Amino acid sequence: MAAKEDIQGAVTGTRNEWSDRTVVVTGAAGGIGKGIAAALLEAGARVVLSDAHSDELEHALHSFDMPSDRLSTFVADICDESQVNALGEHALERFGKLHGWVNNAGTIELGPTLETTRAAILTQLDTNVVALLQCCQTAARAILAGKSGGAIVNIASNAGKVGFPHMIGYSASKAAVINLTRNLAEEWASLDINVNAVCPGSVRTAMLRRVAEYHAERNGLQTDEVLAGFISHQLSRAIEPVEVGRVVVFLLSDSAKIVRGQAINVDGGDTPY
Numbered sequence: 001m002a003a004k005e006d007i008q009g010a011v012t013g014t015r016n017e018w019s020d021r022t023v024v025v026t027g028a029a030g031g032i033g034k035g036i037a038a039a040l041l042e043a044g045a046r047v048v049l050s051d052a053h054s055d056e057l058e059h060a061l062h063s064f065d066m067p068s069d070r071l072s073t074f075v076a077d078i079c080d081e082s083q084v085n086a087l088g089e090h091a092l093e094r095f096g097k098l099h100g101w102v103n104n105a106g107t108i109e110l111g112p113t114l115e116t117t118r119a120a121i122l123t124q125l126d127t128n129v130v131a132l133l134q135c136c137q138t139a140a141r142a143i144l145a146g147k148s149g150g151a152i153v154n155i156a157s158n159a160g161k162v163g164f165p166h167m168i169g170y171s172a173s174k175a176a177v178i179n180l181t182r183n184l185a186e187e188w189a190s191l192d193i194n195v196n197a198v199c200p201g202s203v204r205t206a207m208l209r210r211v212a213e214y215h216a217e218r219n220g221l222q223t224d225e226v227l228a229g230f231i232s233h234q235l236s237r238a239i240e241p242v243e244v245g246r247v248v249v250f251l252l253s254d255s256a257k258i259v260r261g262q263a264i265n266v267d268g269g270d271t272p273y
Contacts, residue, residue, distance in 0.1 A: 017254055018044040022095040024087065025049060026078055026135060027105030029056035031205035032155060035241020036102050038064070039249045042242075046070050048091045051105070052077040078105045078131040088138040097146035100252040101139030103132045104155045108170045108207065110214045121169040128173035129180065136184055140193055149192030151252045154181050156197040156263055158271040166214070174199075178263040185261030194260055196251045201267025202230040204238040232268025239268055 023040050027033040029051035040047050041064060051057040054075045061073050074090045076083040091098045107127045109120045136152055143150035159167055160174030178197055185195040202208055212226040219226075231238055244266050250256055251264070265271045 018249075020046075021099040022046040022048065022091060022097060023100035023102060023252060024091050024098065024139065025102045025104060026076070026087075027051055027155075029053050029060045031207055032200060032203055032241045032244050033102075033104040034060055034063075035203075035243070036104060036245035036248050038242045039245025040252075041066060041070065042246075043249050045100075045249075046095050047072075048087070048094065049073045050076050050087050078103075078135055079127055081134050084131070084135055084138050088142040092142055092145060097148060098139070098142040099146070099148065099150045100152070101135065101143075101150075102153045102155065102248055102252070103135050103139075105135075106132070106155065106173075108167065108211075110166050110170075110211065112166055113168045116168055121172070124169035124173045125176070128170070129176045132177060133180060136180075136195070140188060140191065143193055144191060151194040151196070151256070152184070153248050153251045154195070154197040155248075156181070156199045158199045158201045158265060158267045161199060161263070161265075161271050161273065181263060182261040189260065194251075194257060196256070196259055196261065197263040198244060198247055198251070199263050199265050199267065199271065200239065200244050201232060201265070201270050202227075202238055203241055203244055205241060208238075232270050234270070235268030239266065 023045050025033055025037050025047060028037050028049035037047050037049055049057060049060055057073050057075060061071065064071060072094045074087050076087040078084055107124055109124060132154060139152050154177050156177040157174040159171040160178050163171045181195055181197040188195060208230065212223045212230065216223045216226045247264060247266050251259060
């Protein structure tokens with residue numbers, strides 16, 4: 001049986017742990033990325049918000065209303081390796097050390113598989129896999145510079161496990177992220193860098209609505225009807241971005257050191273494996 005002081009330490013340790021830790025979040029101007037940033041700030045972390053869209057990033061910064069010693073922004077296109085490297089340098093210059101990195105930025109192109117072009121597939125693979133890997137490399141170098149270990153969380157998707165119609169490029173790219181995550185976790189364990197992924201389902205975001213609008217138009221339905229069909233049958237509601245964020249916070253924490261190379265479903269129970 002755990003001693004009383006051990007239990008108290010487990011309960012209070014999270015906020016103490018995060019009070020001096022810095023995490024980069026890509027694609028942080030909205031949707032899941034913004035929810036992850038909110039959860040990290042809620043835990044007490046310092047956060048670098050990064051996105052390719054400067055106006056939206058500035059709006060996200062002001063929406064958090066946090067002091068400058070807790071929050072910073074950096075405009076970067078993850079498909080530009082030099083900008084990604086500059087993002088890592090910014091995090092170190094701004095906060096001294098980097099302890100975590102969340103790869104949330106990505107892209108999706110919808111369309112019937114018979115009509116999907118090579119260009120569309122390559123765009124999604126380049127953004128969702130190749131650029132994500134380069135972000136992981138930058139994150140690892142920055143974490144190693146601090147000599148204190150750290151963690152990376154990649155945002156995959158339940159589409160990478162089960163697949164959905166008209167999302168062939170996206171599904172394939174997210175399946176690659178899941179396997180990439182397992183490989184990095186194995187290779188970088190000796191560097192004291194933990195790597196995991198989360199696989200969201202229907203999260204209440206602008207991207208989910210765009211997917212619903214696409215299917216509604218093709219099938220003569222209302223967007224809200226399609227959105228209702230996306231809702232987890234177990235949870236009976238859409239998932240909020242900050243809920244995904246709280247799982248990410250756990251995976252970045254010391255408490256998750258025994259969780260390695262996993263692709264955790266955060267879809268309300270829809271994906272069975």
